[in-house]
Amino acid sequence: MASVTLDNIQKTYPNGFKAIHGVDVEVKDGEFLVLVGPSGCGKSTLLRMVAGLETVTDGSLKIGEREVNNVEPSKRDIAMVFQNYALYPHMSVYANMAYGLKIMGLGKAEIDERVKNAASILELTEEQLERKPRELSGGQRQRVAMGRAIVRKPSVFLFDEPLSNLDAKLRVQMRVEIKRLQESLGITSIYVTHDQVEAMTLGHRLMVLNGGNVEQLGTPLELYEKPASLFVAQFIGSPAMNIVDTKMHENGNEVTIAQNVSLALGGGRLKDRAGQALKLGVRPEHLVISEEGANTLPLIVTLVEHLGADTLIHGHFGDDKTDLTVRCSGTQSVKVGEKLPITASLDHIHLFDPATEKRIEF
Amino acid sequence: MIENRPFLKFIEHLVLILGVLVVAFPLWMTFVAATHDAARMGQVPLPVLPGPHFFRNLDVVLNEGLWGGDGSGVGYMLVNSMIMALLIAFGKIVISLTSAFAIVYFRFPFRMGFFWLIFITLMLPVEVRILPTYEVVAKLGMLDNYWGLTVPLIASATATFMFRQVFLTIPDELLEAARIDGAGPFRFFKDILVPMSRTNIAALFVILFIYGWNQYLWPLLVTTDQSMYTIVMQIGRMLEGAEEAPQWHLIMMTALLSVIPPVLVVLFMQKLFVQGLTETEK
Numbered sequence: 278m279a280s281v282t283l284d285n286i287q288k289t290y291p292n293g294f295k296a297i298h299g300v301d302v303e304v305k306d307g308e309f310l311v312l313v314g315p316s317g318c319g320k321s322t323l324l325r326m327v328a329g330l331e332t333v334t335d336g337s338l339k340i341g342e343r344e345v346n347n348v349e350p351s352k353r354d355i356a357m358v359f360q361n362y363a364l365y366p367h368m369s370v371y372a373n374m375a376y377g378l379k380i381m382g383l384g385k386a387e388i389d390e391r392v393k394n395a396a397s398i399l400e401l402t403e404e405q406l407e408r409k410p411r412e413l414s415g416g417q418r419q420r421v422a423m424g425r426a427i428v429r430k431p432s433v434f435l436f437d438e439p440l441s442n443l444d445a446k447l448r449v450q451m452r453v454e455i456k457r458l459q460e461s462l463g464i465t466s467i468y469v470t471h472d473q474v475e476a477m478t479l480g481h482r483l484m485v486l487n488g489g490n491v492e493q494l495g496t497p498l499e500l501y502e503k504p505a506s507l508f509v510a511q512f513i514g515s516p517a518m519n520i521v522d523t524k525m526h527e528n529g530n531e532v533t534i535a536q537n538v539s540l541a542l543g544g545g546r547l548k549d550r551a552g553q554a555l556k557l558g559v560r561p562e563h564l565v566i567s568e569e570g571a572n573t574l575p576l577i578v579t580l581v582e583h584l585g586a587d588t589l590i591h592g593h594f595g596d597d598k599t600d601l602t603v604r605c606s607g608t609q610s611v612k613v614g615e616k617l618p619i620t621a622s623l624d625h626i627h628l629f630d631p632a633t634e635k636r637i638e639f
Numbered sequence: 640m641i642e643n644r645p646f647l648k649f650i651e652h653l654v655l656i657l658g659v660l661v662v663a664f665p666l667w668m669t670f671v672a673a674t675h676d677a678a679r680m681g682q683v684p685l686p687v688l689p690g691p692h693f694f695r696n697l698d699v700v701l702n703e704g705l706w707g708g709d710g711s712g713v714g715y716m717l718v719n720s721m722i723m724a725l726l727i728a729f730g731k732i733v734i735s736l737t738s739a740f741a742i743v744y745f746r747f748p749f750r751m752g753f754f755w756l757i758f759i760t761l762m763l764p765v766e767v768r769i770l771p772t773y774e775v776v777a778k779l780g781m782l783d784n785y786w787g788l789t790v791p792l793i794a795s796a797t798a799t800f801m802f803r804q805v806f807l808t809i810p811d812e813l814l815e816a817a818r819i820d821g822a823g824p825f826r827f828f829k830d831i832l833v834p835m836s837r838t839n840i841a842a843l844f845v846i847l848f849i850y851g852w853n854q855y856l857w858p859l860l861v862t863t864d865q866s867m868y869t870i871v872m873q874i875g876r877m878l879e880g881a882e883e884a885p886q887w888h889l890i891m892m893t894a895l896l897s898v899i900p901p902v903l904v905v906l907f908m909q910k911l912f913v914q915g916l917t918e919t920e921k
Contacts, residue, residue, distance in 0.1 A: 330815050351821030363812035367834040376830070377820030425816075 279341035279354070279432035279465060280306045281327060286336035288322055288489075296322045298489045299336065307463045309456075311480030313470055314512070319489040321437055324469045328357050328435050340433060351380075356426035357435040361442060362418045364410040364425075371406040374425045381429075388428075395424040398458070416447045423458070434459070434466040440475065452478060473513050477501070485509050503627075507634040510558045510627055516589060518627070519564070519601050523557045525550045532557060532628075535595040538574055542623055547639050555637070556629040561589065561604035563625035566617050573618035576601055581611050590617070666898075672891035673697075680887040692888065700892045711865075713873055713893055720852055720869040721900060723788045727851030728844050730793035736836070739802035740828055744814070754803075761796040765857050773860055783864040792857060798843055805839050806832065842915025845908050849901045870897040 281304040288297035296319045304310045312320040325331040327338065329350035338346050345353050364373050371392055378388045396406055399420040410418055419439060426434055439455070440448045456479055459466050470476050476483050477497040485492040485500065485508070492512075493505040504510035504518075511517045523532040529548035531541040532555060540557075567573055574594045582589040588609040591602050603619060611617065628637040668687075672680060675690035701712040741747075742754050765772060772791045781787030809832070817827045833840070858869045868876075874897060877890045905912070 328815075328819065330818065349821075350815075350819045355819070357816070357819050359812045359816060361810065361812055363810065363816040365813065365816075365831055365835075367831075367837070376822075380821040380826065425820075 280304060281433055282339040284337040287334050289334045296489050300491055304465055306465055309459050309466045309481045311468045311476040311483045313476040313483055314486035318486040320469045320486050324435055324437055324467055328355055329353050354431050355433045355435055356429045356431040358422045358426050358439045360438040362422040364421055366410055369407050370421050374428050377429055391428045395427040399424050415443050434464050436468040438469055505636050507629045514560055516561050516602050518558045518560045521557045521599055523555050525553050525555055527551050538572055542639055554631050556631050558627040559621045559625055561602040564603040564619050564621050567620040569618045573620050576617045576619045578611055578613050578615045669891045669894055672887050673895050675888050677886055677888055696888050696892045700889050716868050716870040716873050722785055723869055724848050724851035726789040727792050728847040731795040731798050731847050732840055735795050735798035735802050738799045739806055743803055743806040757796050757799050776861055782861050783867050787861045788858055805836050838911050838915035841908055841911035845904055845912045848904050852901050
């Protein structure tokens, strides 16, 4: 059990490409931290630096109280689960799990006990332990890869997109298992994914990375309710948040969304932005179809997706045909080409500065 | 062909049978010649059916040698050939495995330079560099022994290149998993790389064993002591040896004997051989 402390961690590749621009975070003992972001954002690089598979260019990396910048991966007291499982194909499942322990110099009885124990946690049968990885299904291989991590009894688990090779149904099932496992073992975990649903459901805290910078660090709900930037706002939540270009009225009290449609907000607290352009964000699930009336957006429906539990209505409004997605619960009988009056409640509106893309509190 | 048409099947088999006949006929003639005596082999037309002298010829070849020879058989030459072929095969595999390991997994200065240097030696087989190589071997005092027979043939660019390609197909994650498991370079090599290249090693062994076994020119140069002669050399020497007509029945028996070890190697390692050359999944 240990915490992981990253202090101004940076990574510059020999060719001059800067992958990580300084990350600070303290992963508390037993915490589940998820690194999330689009591909190429540096999340895997960061994880591999913690694992010791990439060198740290600058900054200090601590596992527990010990600085491990220059410590071999095997000496860092970590275990890693790889995206493509990285099982040794010529070894049986048992030998795969036992290999690291053998190198550690543990006795046969101890190894046997640990492997059997991990197998029972992961519901791998005795018979499966004797098989080769290629004779197992994807989900079982993923279990073996986790077993190989568990038997090491590490202080930190590192997961590098472990579920992205599985089909959708299995992914949901394994997600639950990973969550349960982490909670019962209480081992500090860092998990990399590009899937925001996985991130939201697994993590105690999420770190959203973009281009090697930390966009936001917080609990899943913090990220959902108060995204710190336009990037986080659009990355977290599915379907993505609607972003509409607006303009703050000269009185500093209301924004103009479309012709004749404006929204009063801020209670005068945004006076210094009077007359400025702003980006307004509202999630599809926070838009409602209301009665025809003043201050509703006339949405012209272009596409309706029936998901069963929900209905997604895509459409546009205004002269510049701004796209908007609305998510309604249940089945809605809406037809393409129809004009719907849309409103949003003030609590669920986010404002962003178009230049810095940062959140504006109001 | 998935279609089931009797006429096509007939043609297929006809072509295959003709092919087998063409390939097997010289072997059959060798065998037939080895079963007759010298007198029958001197008459035309040559026999196409086996005669009664197989075991007599075998006995002569193994225990007496040719008429007019020194009276020793070819048995020790088979042993020489075997030792030479095995040393060449194992030596090449060990050297190329380790050099491919170095080139693929270690970052050292002029890494690619070394790789191309090894690669360039493909253009310099023994036949091309035969005089300088002979000079070196002679000065090292390796004439007339197994080292002289094998060492110059061992350095191998083809095998190094092949293992490099094999190692490149092994995913990096395996190396990383091994590093996290605490395996150092040597352990990774021994526990993971070599077992994973098992079929490729076997395939290469078959090829190299036959390559070593069939060496003719080089053994001819570096051996003057008859006790170091190889079987393939001996077949050549038998043809030009005496003033009289070649003793075909004994030469063919020797040829037959010299074919057996490579055939056995191919037969027993056939499955691994095919896997090693075709299997790509790691």
